[in-house]
Amino acid sequence: MQTSIVENAQAQNAFKALADPTRRNILLRLSVEDLTIAELTQHFPMTRAAVKKHLLILEQGQLISVRVNGREKINHLEATGFKDAQAWMSYFDQFWDSKLMALNMAIANQQIQND
Amino acid sequence: MQTSIVENAQAQNAFKALADPTRRNILLRLSVEDLTIAELTQHFPMTRAAVKKHLLILEQGQLISVRVNGREKINHLEATGFKDAQAWMSYFDQFWDSKLMALNMAIANQQIQND
DNA sequence: TTAATACGATACCTTTTGGTATCTCTTTTG
DNA sequence: CAAAAGAGATACCAAAAGGTATCGTATTAA
Numbered sequence: 037m038q039t040s041i042v043e044n045a046q047a048q049n050a051f052k053a054l055a056d057p058t059r060r061n062i063l064l065r066l067s068v069e070d071l072t073i074a075e076l077t078q079h080f081p082m083t084r085a086a087v088k089k090h091l092l093i094l095e096q097g098q099l100i101s102v103r104v105n106g107r108e109k110i111n112h113l114e115a116t117g118f119k120d121a122q123a124w125m126s127y128f129d130q131f132w133d134s135k136l137m138a139l140n141m142a143i144a145n146q147q148i149q150n151d
Numbered sequence: 152m153q154t155s156i157v158e159n160a161q162a163q164n165a166f167k168a169l170a171d172p173t174r175r176n177i178l179l180r181l182s183v184e185d186l187t188i189a190e191l192t193q194h195f196p197m198t199r200a201a202v203k204k205h206l207l208i209l210e211q212g213q214l215i216s217v218r219v220n221g222r223e224k225i226n227h228l229e230a231t232g233f234k235d236a237q238a239w240m241s242y243f244d245q246f247w248d249s250k251l252m253a254l255n256m257a258i259a260n261q262q263i264q265n266d
Numbered sequence: 267t268t269a270a271t272a273c274g275a276t277a278c279c280t281t282t283t284g285g286t287a288t289c290t291c292t293t294t295t296g
Numbered sequence: 297c298a299a300a301a302g303a304g305a306t307a308c309c310a311a312a313a314g315g316t317a318t319c320g321t322a323t324t325a326a
Contacts, residue, residue, distance in 0.1 A: 048172055055170035056284085057163055060239070067246060074302060086285050088303075107293040107302045115247045118240055124175070125237055131182060132230045171314085189272060199273080201315055222272045222323040 046098065047124045050117040053097030058082075059090050063099060066113045073109055161213065162239045165232040168212030173197075174205050178214060181228045188224055 053059055058080060065071060065079060073091065077084045091111055094100045099117035103110045168174055173195060180186060180194060192202045206226055209215045214232035218225045 047175075051166070051170045051175070054236075054240075055166045058284085060162075060166070063243070067243060072302075082284085083286065084303080085287085085305095089284075109303070113243070113246055118243050118247075121169075122237070122240055125169075125233055128178070128182060128228070128233050131228055132233075173314090187272075197314085198316065200275095200317085203273080204314075224273070 044120070044124065046117075046120045050097040050099065050121040051124075053093050053099050053117065054121060056090065056093075059094055059099075062087070062090060062094060062111075063113065066100060066111055070103075070110050070112045072111070076111065159235070159239065161232075161235045164212040165214065165236040166212075166239075168208050168214050168232065169236060171205065171208075174209055174214075177202070177205060177209060177226075178228065181215060181226055185218075185225050185227045187226070191226065 061080070062076060065076060073084055073088055076091075077087045080087055091100065091102070094111075094117075095102060097117040098114055098120065101112050101114045103112060176195070177191060180191060188199055188203055188206065191206075192199045195202055206215065206217070209226075209232075210217060212232040213229055213235065216227050216229045218227060
């Protein structure tokens with residue numbers, strides 16, 4: 037009765053940030069152009085405070101970065117978090133090719149730390 | 152003040168399932184071998200009921216499938232959910248190559264439905 | 267056939283999450 | 297300078313999430 041598998045704090049923050057549909061929509065918006073909090077809020081049915089909270093979580097997941105410009109905060113898409121999540125998922129790609137199944141087992145057994 | 156971007160229900164279920172560290176650990180376990188609920192529970196510091204709840208969410212995200220064998224339920228890794236999440240994220244890959252930035256804007260503007 | 271095993275279902279509890287409202291601070295702008 | 301605009305901080309609330317305990321059902325094994 038123990039957790040025993042290596043967990044990556046960065047991947048956790050990225051996946052957590054990606055789990056909310058509003059946050060994923062924010063990322064799509066920011067893929068078009070950098071936007072301030074007020075500008076982003078115009079596109080969502082919620083208050084600026086709520087959008088700001090989502091932006092904080094996206095920042096913690098390193099999916100966006102924030103640049104200060106006077107009284108404005110400009111939100112910008114960031115690669116790091118995407119790459120963290122993609123890297124975690126890429127481990128599983130091998131399992132969809134049945135030819136590699138035998139090799140899989142050896143690698144998988146190394147990724148998992150037994151208790 | 153409106154949500155305006157296309158959202159995919161499958162991607163939502165997959166990302167939601169991936170957001171929890173216990174569930175990601177379950178997926179790693181299942182990458183080694185198919186396991187019953189009871190077998191999985193041995194590796195985690197929680198009750199069978201809790202593990203079962205996680206398995207339901209993983210199934211809804213199409214990250215696993217369940218096969219009945221007598222009184223046992225055997226949990227098996229499934230590609231669909233992974234591919235859903237990876238497909239959603241792959242849209243952003245283009246933004247990390249600055250050479251493609253000009254092309255980006257045109258594509259992005261099509262992906263987003265204006266209000 | 268009786269008992270143990272594997273699991274499902276339900277009710278319940280606590281913490282987290284997603285949201286609001288309100289007040290304050292800083293930076294622009296007229 | 298005064299006022300408006302952009303954003304931070306805090307308190308608060310309802311719902312969802314993650315967990316437990318308990319009881320019931322079906323399947324296997326002694």
